[in-house]
Amino acid sequence: MSGLGKLRVAVIGAGAAGLCAARHLLSRPDAFAPPVVYELSKNIGGTWVYEERVGHYDNGLPIHSSMYRDLRTNIPKEVMSFPDFPFAKRLPSFVHHTEVRKYLEQYCDHFRLWDYIQFGTSVASVSPVDVKDGWKGLAWNVSTNDGLDLSKSTTEQFDAVMVCNGHFYDPYIPAIPGLNKFKGTLMHSHDYRSAEPLAGKSVVVLGAGLSGLDIAMELSNVDSKVILSHGQRPLSCPLPPGVTQAPPVISVLDDGTLEFRDGQTAKPEVFMFCTGYNFTFPFLHEEVGIQVQEHLVWPLYKFLIPPAYPSLFIVGICRAICPFPHFHIQSQFVLSVLDGSFRLPSREEMEKDIELDIAARRARGIATRHILKLDSEQWAYNDHLAHLGGFQPLPRYWSNLYESNKVFRARDMLNYKGYNYTVLKDMDWKVHDLHGQQLQKPLPADKQI
Numbered sequence: 001m002s003g004l005g006k007l008r009v010a011v012i013g014a015g016a017a018g019l020c021a022a023r024h025l026l027s028r029p030d031a032f033a034p035p036v037v038y039e040l041s042k043n044i045g046g047t048w049v050y051e052e053r054v055g056h057y058d059n060g061l062p063i064h065s066s067m068y069r070d071l072r073t074n075i076p077k078e079v080m081s082f083p084d085f086p087f088a089k090r091l092p093s094f095v096h097h098t099e100v101r102k103y104l105e106q107y108c109d110h111f112r113l114w115d116y117i118q119f120g121t122s123v124a125s126v127s128p129v130d131v132k133d134g135w136k137g138l139a140w141n142v143s144t145n146d147g148l149d150l151s152k153s154t155t156e157q158f159d160a161v162m163v164c165n166g167h168f169y170d171p172y173i174p175a176i177p178g179l180n181k182f183k184g185t186l187m188h189s190h191d192y193r194s195a196e197p198l199a200g201k202s203v204v205v206l207g208a209g210l211s212g213l214d215i216a217m218e219l220s221n222v223d224s225k226v227i228l229s230h231g232q233r234p235l236s237c238p239l240p241p242g243v244t245q246a247p248p249v250i251s252v253l254d255d256g257t258l259e260f261r262d263g264q265t266a267k268p269e270v271f272m273f274c275t276g277y278n279f280t281f282p283f284l285h286e287e288v289g290i291q292v293q294e295h296l297v298w299p300l301y302k303f304l305i306p307p308a309y310p311s312l313f314i315v316g317i318c319r320a321i322c323p324f325p326h327f328h329i330q331s332q333f334v335l336s337v338l339d340g341s342f343r344l345p346s347r348e349e350m351e352k353d354i355e356l357d358i359a360a361r362r363a364r365g366i367a368t369r370h371i372l373k374l375d376s377e378q379w380a381y382n383d384h385l386a387h388l389g390g391f392q393p394l395p396r397y398w399s400n401l402y403e404s405n406k407v408f409r410a411r412d413m414l415n416y417k418g419y420n421y422t423v424l425k426d427m428d429w430k431v432h433d434l435h436g437q438q439l440q441k442p443l444p445a446d447k448q449i
Helices: 016-026 097-110 210-220 323-338 347-363 375-389 397-411
Strands: 009-012 036-038 121-135 138-146 149-158 160-163 185-188 202-206 225-229 243-246 249-252 258-260 270-273 291-293 296-298 312-314 420-423 429-432
Touching (some): 009 121, 009 149, 016 036, 016 097, 121 160, 138 160, 210 225, 323 375, 375 397, 397 420, 397 429
Parallel strands (some): 009 036, 202 270
Antiparallel strands (some): 121 138, 420 429
């Protein structure tokens, strides 16, 4: 512990989650020493920092950002923001990625976070040490390197570590039989920046998550012929010109042809994977026992805390969530654990809780790889953490507006980003379409999803 018994917390990563962690730690000088935030790059903002190049930087480090040039958010700014720091009113509801990066920089200015961030610092290892008078008998040695100069290694000791290293940079490529026989260009959305290089080409896009849909629409605008290959129910909303749907690709034949699950085939010039990313925590000591299997990171109590090492927190790994408010809730819950306002159950009880939770999800037919996809369950999860930690939950309209946007998106993928939302004084909201017409809300206001 630092002098005066304040807890020292290391934060790994200065993307949105790491900044949020630092902001809350700084707001509690009674209990916490100023945080130390380690950031590999020279910028804050993580995945929101657009980098035109792909592959590797000149110094050999991989390019982390998966941001593409024309990306606009798919969540309205009214619920995308941190609840204690709204986006500028003048902005439309769906903002360009450059506005999100500016917003995060303003967040840093407002909460005075810059001085606590060590840029150009890579975390080499995070390992637990037994400390008699430590928090739960534990402390953490965090070894870092100054950029790539491995000779400049330093180790500092902390009472707790918040891992906020993000999970949008290590592309996941599913194992498709015969993939090495594909003759065209193989790429992952991680390396997609703009549609022009693919203008007029035939492209199979595998995956109809938000990036798959977005990229298919961008390719349509440059006259690419796109087959959107996915395992969900076929989309019923109007698709852009030149975009058709197909079931998943199940194999690549000897002549490089792609075979779909229904037996149809295609021979595109480009095969693009919009299949998401792997979780990776290369710096965590194996003793901590965090495992990643089929896109599930475990064992983690409340998707955050390894029961055997309860002063380590892995923030922001849940998927299909509204990220910034989610980080806001998780960070405050972490503080409530560390300051003792929420007393953690015993290790055995936490392990049992994880087991029961995962078993219940499997019983509802949720595949292992989707357990971390909270989707509409995120609201109950956020409220649960706020209740346990004894802090302010998200405003009640939040979930309704977010879920309504999902309904509008499913109905009209081509136009929903032209809608504009307004939050009213009494914490209700309204929405207008592209032509300024007020739209009826798709979900009842009292429906807490």
